[in-house]
Amino acid sequence: MPFDSKFQLTPEEMRKLGYQVVDQMVEHLSTMRDQPVMRLSSRQELEKKLREPLPEAPAPVEDILEKLQQDVWSNIGNVGHPRFFAFIPSPSNFVSVMADALVSGFNPFSGTWLEGSGPAEIELITIDWLREICGLPEGAGGLFVSGGSMANLTALAVARKFRLQDKIENAVIYFSDQTHSCVERAILVLGFHPDQIRKVQSDSAFRLRVDLLREALEADRSAGKTPFCLIANAGTTNTGAVDPLDELADLCESEGLWFHIDGAYGAAAAFCDKGRELLKGLGRADSLALDPHKWLFQPFEIGCVIVRDSDQLKETFRILPEYLKDTVRADEEVNFCDRGIQLTRSFRALKLWMSFKAFGAASFREAISRGILMAEFAENRLRSMKNWEIVSPATLAIVAFRYAPEDFSEDLINELNQLLIRMVLESDFALATSTVLNGRTVLRLCTINPRTTAVDISETLKWLDSLAAHASQQIIEKINQ
Ligand SMILES: Cc1ncc(COP(=O)(O)O)c(C=O)c1O
Known part of the structure; x- marks a missing residue:
């Protein structure tokens, strides 16, 4: 029928x-x-x-x-598979899956208090929990968006408004060469020209070099430019590197720069002691992006932006047309459409709120610490295996490495690892993907899935080892032809 x-x-x-x-x-x-x-x-x-x-x-x-x-x-x-180590995995949870089903079923309009006061209150509370975990003061607030890209864009629009009054000519923005491409895209979308961007070289641990940043600031000021914003990484996609947040916060204070932190991947580590230690200075951001659909185990799409002074979001985005006047009521009622780009928006907060309640923060803390430990475990195993070289030690659950037989030249090692990655992509036992660090092609494992076991890691490394042996054999045969 x-x-x-x-x-x-x-x-x-x-x-x-x-x-x-x-x-x-x-x-x-x-x-x-x-x-x-x-x-x-x-x-x-x-x-x-x-x-x-x-x-x-x-x-x-x-x-x-x-x-x-x-x-x-x-x-x-299967981005939630226990042996999916590629990019940033998304190990979701079923409570949040059902929360998304509920949101779709009840279909609340989460743009205004009038149409969705219950959902708005849940969003305020859930954002506040994240604010507290990340160490931002009361008065900071934000909203849920589709993901890290939108979170960064939203925050940078606020920076543009409050540091430049939207007059962008002459302004310069700074971030490290390890910063996610969505940051650059956001800057271009906001109307800046590529020559207003300074990509500062990172150090041997892939952290922004503060000495070079200082030099760039000085050079730009001498040339009559207006430095206005620094974007720091709390966990890069390549290696998990965390820029020296505290030191950068000091610098931003003394230079009058907006301090934005991209914690899309890594800010969740603030849940556990080790992560909090690594992320020291996180709470000093003027604005922060984080992504619950990564290390907070949520299904796509949920990103979050938090601004130190939440009123600045409203001052950046609020436009009140005549057909929305009825939605303006008591001052304390938050219309989330005033805080960002979307008017019609779904109740993204529910899945995170429901999973915090159903599993408890302790489970999140434990799962996140475990992710960090798993990357350390992988690093230790690799160190004990012949021909494998650690290029970036385990940091915030990412380890980067390559197969580097002693008698191979640098060029051959790169060729070998590129071949190895092609073999990995053609197989389906596990998934690791590559990146390039200082000109070297490397593999990386991101071990944030709480269902990943030590056996999964050991078997994946064993499997990589046998693929690498085949790959080097092929390279040797090619040379000898
Ligand atoms: C550090 C970092 N920033 C931003 C993003 C972009 O986030 P999204 O893909 O949710 O838009 C990512 C995605 O992997 C990321 O790792």
Whole structure:
């Protein structure tokens, strides 16, 4: 029986579909460990399987779910797989998955207090928990956005407004050469020209070099430019490096610079003692980006921006047209549409709030410390294996390394590791991806998944070792040809 044309399902139909959907999810999540880490098809194959004209007639929903299972879910990377170590994994949790389902079902409009006071209060509280964990003072506040890219963009719009009154000509912005590309994109979106960006070289531990930053500031001031903002990393994507936040906070204070921290990946480490120690100075940011869909175990999409003076968000973004006047009520009621770019926005806070409550902060603390320990474990194992070289020691759950046989030249080692990565990508036992550090191609493991065991790491390293032996054999054969 097709569903009716008013898009209204009967209670029985809703329940039946709901159970079918939950069954599909539970089957996937409970067998994840035994599935390949990554499955993908070519564009041609998928066009063949999925391309069709817009369907005029309804199809049974069972058939649609079956099609999804066959051709769509079978072509995804399992970013929550315990041996998915690539990029930044996203090991989600089922409580938050159900929270997203609830949000979709109740569909609250989370842009104004009038239409979503309950959700707005939950968002205020959840942001406040994160504020406290990150060490920002009361009065700091923010909002949930789609991810780190939007969080950085939102924060930098506030910086532009409050340090430059939006007059961007002549202004200069600084960050290290290890900074995520979304920061540069945000700056360009905000209207700055590429020559207003200074990428400061990082040191041997991939932390921004403060001496070079000082030189750049001095040179720019002498040339009549206006330095206005520094972006520091609390956990780079490449290596997990944390810039010297305290020292940079001092410098920003004395130079009158806006101090933004990109903690999209690493700020969550503030939950545990070791992370807090590494992130000293985090709470001194004028603005901070962090990403619960990374190391706080949430499904996509949820990023967060916190600004030291939350009123600045409103002063940056608020525009009140006549058709929204009814939403302006008591001063203490927060209209989240005034704090960012989106008017219509979903209730992203619910999943984080529900998972904090259902698991407790102690579980988050333990899972995050465990992620750090797993990277240290991987580093120690690699150090005991022949021909493997640690290029960046375990930092905030990321370790970077390469296969470097003694008798290979630098160029050959790079070629070898590039070949190794191609082999890794063609296999599906585990997934690690590469990056380039000081001209060297390296592999990296990001070990934030709380379901990853020491055995997963050992087996992955053993598997990498055998692939590396094949790769070097191929290189040697090529040279000898
Ligand atoms: C340090 C850092 N900043 C920003 C981002 C961008 O975040 P998103 O992909 O959620 O937009 C990432 C993503 O990996 C990141 O690692």
